[in-house]
Amino acid sequence: xxxxxxxxxxxxxxxxxxxxxxxxxxxxxxxxxxxxxxxEEGLKFMVYLQKENIIDExxxxxxxxxxxxxxxxxxILRIQQVVRGDSAAYFCASSPPFLEEQYFGPxxxxxxx
Amino acid sequence: KQEVTQIxxxxxxxxxxxxxxxxxxxxxxxxxxxxxxxDPGKGLTSLLLIQSSQREQTSGRLNASLDKSSGRSTLxxxxxxxxxxxxxxxxxxFSNDYKLSFGAGTTVTxxx
Numbered sequence: 001x002x003x004x005x006x007x008x009x010x011x012x013x014x015x016x017x018x019x020x021x022x023x024x025x026x027x028x029x030x031x032x033x034x035x036x037x038x039x040e041e042g043l044k045f046m047v048y049l050q051k052e053n054i055i056d057e058x059x060x061x062x063x064x065x066x067x068x069x070x071x072x073x074x075x076i077l078r079i080q081q082v083v084r085g086d087s088a089a090y091f092c093a094s095s096p097p098f099l100e101e102q103y104f105g106p107x108x109x110x111x112x113x
Numbered sequence: 114k115q116e117v118t119q120i121x122x123x124x125x126x127x128x129x130x131x132x133x134x135x136x137x138x139x140x141x142x143x144x145x146x147x148x149x150x151x152d153p154g155k156g157l158t159s160l161l162l163i164q165s166s167q168r169e170q171t172s173g174r175l176n177a178s179l180d181k182s183s184g185r186s187t188l189x190x191x192x193x194x195x196x197x198x199x200x201x202x203x204x205x206x207f208s209n210d211y212k213l214s215f216g217a218g219t220t221v222t223x224x225x
Contacts, residue, residue, distance in 0.1 A: 033211070035213070035215075104156050
């Protein structure tokens, strides 16, 4: 059973470009969470999704950020018009039922130049 | 809001010494608590999950205790090895919620 997969592992974007981060949950997991780890800071919750539904996006910046988890395919975290402050490690986690253990992917390290 | 604090922020010990890492949280109405390990530039590896009804959980050289009433958890690593060098994170779900609130971590260095 493969773990949580994220790609790309490293992403470099220039200011103003778009960044798309992908997350494939573990087999059988239908709950996906995105977290962000800014340099020298702890991990912060961004968004919680189930298939075709955003359950909680209270940790997501109001502008430029969006997330989806379609019926087919991976979950996508999209950042439009990136700025230097978006440089961080973005982690995806998945879980089976609500409130059970979360399993984390290797992360995508975004660098905005 | 759940606040999670980890003390100390960094720890350096000689090989063979036991490690004691502390985690405290402000809202004691938790469902579980997870300990993770993070290596530099890597993802998070889940070490132990303690359910709220449990007092401790063990895996190999690792033992984690949970005292909900005082809002504390302690991770013990016995007979440390250089391979244990990493950052250890404590994470707690918000009360009746799924979002994990993380501590800032304890960075451990085990000297050979």
